[in-house]
Amino acid sequence: MSDEEWKKLLSEEQYNVMRKKGTELPFSGKYTYNKGKGIYQCAACGNELFSSDTKFESGIGWPSFWKPAYDGSVKTIEDNSLGMRRIEVICGKCGSHLGHLFPDGPKPTGQRYCINSVALKFNKEEKMEKATFGGGCFWGVEAKFRKLKGVVNTTVGYMGGTFKNPTYEDICTDKTSHAEVVHIEYDPSKVTYEELLDVFWKVHNPTQFNRQGPDIGTQYRSVIFFYSPKQEALAKKSLKKLEDSKVYDRKIVTQIAPAAEFYKAEEYHQRYLEKHGLDSCKAF
Ligand SMILES: [Zn+2]
Known part of the structure; x- marks a missing residue:
């Protein structure tokens, strides 16, 4: 120069x-x-x-x-x-x-x-935290979380399975144990983990075992992957509270498990509903 x-x-x-x-x-x-x-x-x-x-x-x-x-x-x-x-x-x-x-x-x-x-x-350095939830088809779950204030980024992908780098075709076989999840980055000064949990419970039916509506298979299971003992405790407390509230008369089957490696899903799955001008997908 x-x-x-x-x-x-x-x-x-x-x-x-x-x-x-x-x-x-x-x-x-x-x-x-x-x-x-x-x-x-x-x-x-x-x-x-x-x-x-x-x-x-x-x-x-x-x-x-x-x-x-x-x-x-x-x-x-x-x-x-x-x-x-x-x-x-x-x-x-x-x-x-x-x-x-x-x-x-x-x-x-x-x-x-x-x-x-x-x-x-x-x-x-902005102090961002992360959260990962599985609540059935990840298209709809992602769309709901993206709208929240304090959520700075969302990515859909797979977590909790038996092998590395799964593709959508792999997880659709229902034999890999991966769950469809939404990975969330959020600003804890604007939205709390408890608030994310409240949204998580509302965007799906946590009493359906290994399915959400028409989507059936372990990949559609209800699951909270936690990143810290604090998140684990909050998730358990929040589940208990929902159970005690008797909103559902059936048992809540949501799994609460330590976060494993997150595998980003194929680009065409990212912000799917937004890209297709849809409000919600068939599962809702
Ligand atoms: Zn320089």
């Missing part, structure tokens, strides 16, 4: 540091005291440079890290300017100047990557 292009891309302050090897004033940068969890990227090219897990308080006035994000995320070169022998740190991808490396950092590396805030862009 030409100098002119860099000037367009970067702010004046960024340009002076990243392209002219300047240094921001100590204690002036916005990330010196940032304690958030996430990834620090190169402000010029977005390359992942440092993880917040390796950031430490150096007391010197610039964000300090003891290890780069991955092998090659930064490069170091000898810098003999200003009458000092220092090691310069540059972005491993675009070569922009970031700061300097000193051998006085904490364990385990003993290194201190002293980086200008202005050369960084902090990408805060």
Whole structure:
């Protein structure tokens, strides 16, 4: 990139540091005291440079890290300017100047990557959680969960079977023990696991054993796959509550099992009802 292009891309302050090897004033940068969890990227090219897990308080006035994000995320070169022998740190991808490396950092590396805030862009890690439910044909179950506030992503697939990488044809044989499931990523600050469970109970009939309406087979079983002891406890409590409420006069047969590997279903199954302009599938 030409100098002119860099000037367009970067702010004046960024340009002076990243392209002219300047240094921001100590204690002036916005990330010196940032304690958030996430990834620090190169402000010029977005390359992942440092993880917040390796950031430490150096007391010197610039964000300090003891290890780069991955092998090659930064490069170091000898810098003999200003009458000092220092090691310069540059972005491993675009070569922009970031700061300097000193051998006085904490364990385990003993290194201190002293980086200008202005050369960084902090990408805060969103704390998402996951949940997986099987409630019959996954088309309809996915459509219901997708509408919920706080659900950031849904994927349909297979879980809980006897072999790896099953296809739809495999699971339709009803001999693989995989269940059709919806894998959900959600923001726990917007929707709770209990709320997801409430929806799960409503979108299918948990008293039907290995079937949902016209769909018959173990792949259509009612199942909650949990990812933590907390999810397991909440699922059991929620099942008990439903049983006690006597909404159903038959026994609830929902299986509560530890999550196994999730296999994404073929693309044509993803958001199936949405793609076909349907509200619900035949199972409802
Ligand atoms: Zn870069």
